[in-house]
Structures are given as structure tokens and as C-alpha cells.
Amino acid sequence: MEVAYQTRLGKAYIGDSLDLLKTLNEDSVNLVITSPPFALLRQKEYGNKNGEAYIEWLTEFAKAIKPILTEDGSFVIDLGGSYQKGAPVRSLYNYKVLIKFCEELGYNLAEEFFWYNSSKLPSPIEWVNKRKIRAKDSVNTVWWFSKSKFPKADVKNVLVPxxxxxxxxxxxxxxxxxxxxxxxxxxxxxxxxxxxxxxIPSNLLQIPNSDSNSNYLRFSRKLKIKAHPARFPSRLPEFFIKYLTNPNDIVLDIFGGSNTTGMAADRLGRQWISCEMDKQYVAASVFRFSDDINVAKKNYDLIMDGKSVEIKDDTDITLF
Incomplete structure (x- = not known):
């Protein structure tokens, strides 16, 4: 487990988050929010399992998370839907995850949310595009679990126009x-x-995942570095960070990817921890913390060379 980079408020780690979770103090993290690789039938380049193996795999992380949550802490997990192999019949894996976490691990379901991504491409191709017997799958389930029955939450922080x-x-x-x-x-x-x-907002979060011009994507294109293929929009973690935490609380993402969560937490004045196994994804995620492509490239190269960097501002980095 190594620190790739840190800001004043947070650290991005390279490694297995199960190992990281073992090092964290009990009752220390206020919010865990993450989007794990989904249980898709077709293997993705960022890694995924499916079926019962996926549920058991994800359960190991949920077990390790519960002790490190504060008593009023929350665990929010974004899970996309999928179909059974070879048939236009939905998998129940995300609902099985919900039941297992509550009935076997002792989590509470504080509330279920649904993320509607209007910009999501039609899928699965076989049932939607070719045979045209199913509608486009545009909604993810987002389970808000809590350790106690009364987790920290303030809806006044997420009022909508x-x-x-x-x-x-x-x-x-x-x-x-x-x-x-x-x-x-x-x-x-x-x-x-x-x-x-x-x-008061509803539990249907209408957030298009259509970002195309962030520093992360612009720098990745210009430097010919492959961006993470399964990013969620910053407004998704921002909503839950504002809703479920206070300034200086600790926010953790155990499947950090391109570190959207860390960036959102940093902007909102929360301490953050991000963990991702893929070194290149972690190195590229440093682009989120710079407006200068030359500084961003220097940070990227240092991390890929096994160095850890401290981001003080857009023009001043130091090794530590």
C-alpha cells in the first residue's frame, strides 16, 4: 500500500482497499461512498466479477467497512443493473447485495436512491438495439446504508431550486x-x-454523465493517456458528501478509479481517502487537482516512477 499523492485534505493510495481498511481506526470514517465494478456478464477492462461470486466479493468489503464507520456514519454504494446471461431477464444481484448487507451484516437501509443518467447509451445491445424488446437501462440503484438507525444527515444542505x-x-x-x-x-x-x-430533493437523482471537458479528460486526451472508462459524475458524490457529512469529516472511496470522490470532497472542505489498485488510473487522477497541464504531467510521471507527490497548489509540488 503506497500513497501516490496527497493534498492538504486527502490522500490517494495505490493498492487493495481491503488492506487499507485494516489500517484505519475504528469509528473514524464518516462516509464511504463508492461505485465498484458492476456485476456485468461481459468482462470490462477495469475488472469485474458476476453472479454469486460478485456478491460474496463485495460483501468482504462491506464487512471491513462497518467497524471503521463512525456510529452516525454512512456507506453509499452505486450499483448498475444487469441482465441474466442469454435472456432478456434482469439480474437481481444488486437487490441481493441490499438484502445481504442488511440481514447478514447488520447495516440499516437508510434510504434507496436512483440515479437517472439521461446521457447513458442504449444497452444491452442485443435486447435494446437489435431485437428492440427492452427499453434503455438508464437508472442505477444507489443504496444508502447506515451503521445506526439515525445517521448524520441534513437535507437543508442539498435543497434544490x-x-x-x-x-x-x-x-x-x-x-x-x-x-x-x-x-x-x-x-x-x-x-x-x-x-x-x-x-427538498427527491430520491431520484437526475444527473447526466456527459462531462467531456474537465481537466481530467482534456489532459488525458492531450497527453494520450487513457482515461478511466467508468467514471461517475462529480455531482453524484457531491450530493451525498453535502447531505451526510460536515466540513472536515472523513470521506472514503474504496474503488477510487479516477478519484472523482476525492476531488469532490476536497472542493467541499472534507478530508478524503481514495484507494485504487490500478497505478495508471491513480496517476492520471492527479489531473483533477491541477489547472496546468505541465504540472499535471510532471505529477503523473513522478507517480508512474514510484514517487509520491504532495500537491500544494497548481505550480508547487514537493516529494515526501
Whole structure:
């Protein structure tokens, strides 16, 4: 286990996160958020298992995570869906993961979220594009597990803009509705039109994964370095980091990939730890922390040469 680079708030490690988890103190991490390789039938270049072997493999990480979570900590995991081999029938692996973590490992399901990626390409090709008997799979399940029944959370930190209708209601005060018990059973009180700074978000997270011009991708293209093929958008970890942690809390991603989570945590003033087995992916993820391609390339080369770098700002790095 080696540190590839660090910022003032976090460290990116190269190695097996099961080994890293053994070194962390109990009750020390406030949020683990990650997107592991999915249980796909077709092998991907970034590695994946499938079937029951996948569930058992992922369970080993969940077991190791629970002791290092704070009592009010959370474990958020993004899992894409898949189909059974050779048939247009969905795999239940992500739901089996949910049940296993709760019933066997003692996690609580604080809430289920669904990430809708409107820019996702049609898949699987056989059932959607060729035979045209299934719709495009555009939604991932995102399980929010907690160690206790009352994890740290503050929805005020993730309010969303009001709809135009609500803005009109707030502006007009009582002109658009009368306080009353609705047929649905909802009691619409006189305080319904209070401006709280935004609306409570739903558990459907509509976040397109369409980034094409970040420093990470621009530098990767210019330097002819292959980018990680399965990145999630920064708005996904940002939502949960703001929702479930406070400034200076510790955020951990055990399948760091291109370190989107570390970048998001750093920007939000949280301490962070990222771990990824592939050295080249870790080295390229340093592009997320620089606006200067020459500095970024120097950092990349140092990491690929087995050096650890400390990122102080965009023009000043030191070895440690």
C-alpha cells in the first residue's frame, strides 16, 4: 500500500482497499461512498466479477467497512443493473447485495436512491438495439446504508431550486391555494408557502454523465493517456458528501478509479481517502487537482516512477 499523492485534505493510495481498511481506526470514517465494478456478464477492462461470486466479493468489503464507520456514519454504494446471461431477464444481484448487507451484516437501509443518467447509451445491445424488446437501462440503484438507525444527515444542505409554480406561490403568498386538508390526506397548512431557500430533493437523482471537458479528460486526451472508462459524475458524490457529512469529516472511496470522490470532497472542505489498485488510473487522477497541464504531467510521471507527490497548489509540488 503506497500513497501516490496527497493534498492538504486527502490522500490517494495505490493498492487493495481491503488492506487499507485494516489500517484505519475504528469509528473514524464518516462516509464511504463508492461505485465498484458492476456485476456485468461481459468482462470490462477495469475488472469485474458476476453472479454469486460478485456478491460474496463485495460483501468482504462491506464487512471491513462497518467497524471503521463512525456510529452516525454512512456507506453509499452505486450499483448498475444487469441482465441474466442469454435472456432478456434482469439480474437481481444488486437487490441481493441490499438484502445481504442488511440481514447478514447488520447495516440499516437508510434510504434507496436512483440515479437517472439521461446521457447513458442504449444497452444491452442485443435486447435494446437489435431485437428492440427492452427499453434503455438508464437508472442505477444507489443504496444508502447506515451503521445506526439515525445517521448524520441534513437535507437543508442539498435543497434544490423551487419550481416556477412554487416561486409564483411564494411571491403571491395566499393567492394560489387555501390551507386545507386535501383529498389525498395531506394537510396543506398556512405555512406551506414559506420560503426555505429551496425544495427538498427527491430520491431520484437526475444527473447526466456527459462531462467531456474537465481537466481530467482534456489532459488525458492531450497527453494520450487513457482515461478511466467508468467514471461517475462529480455531482453524484457531491450530493451525498453535502447531505451526510460536515466540513472536515472523513470521506472514503474504496474503488477510487479516477478519484472523482476525492476531488469532490476536497472542493467541499472534507478530508478524503481514495484507494485504487490500478497505478495508471491513480496517476492520471492527479489531473483533477491541477489547472496546468505541465504540472499535471510532471505529477503523473513522478507517480508512474514510484514517487509520491504532495500537491500544494497548481505550480508547487514537493516529494515526501
Amino acid at each position: 423551487y419550481s416556477d409554480r412554487m416561486k409564483k406561490l411564494l411571491k403571491s403568498k395566499k393567492h394560489f391555494y387555501d390551507p386545507a386538508l386535501r383529498p389525498s390526506g395531506h394537510d396543506i397548512s398556512a405555512g406551506f408557502n414559506k420560503d426555505n431557500g429551496g425544495a
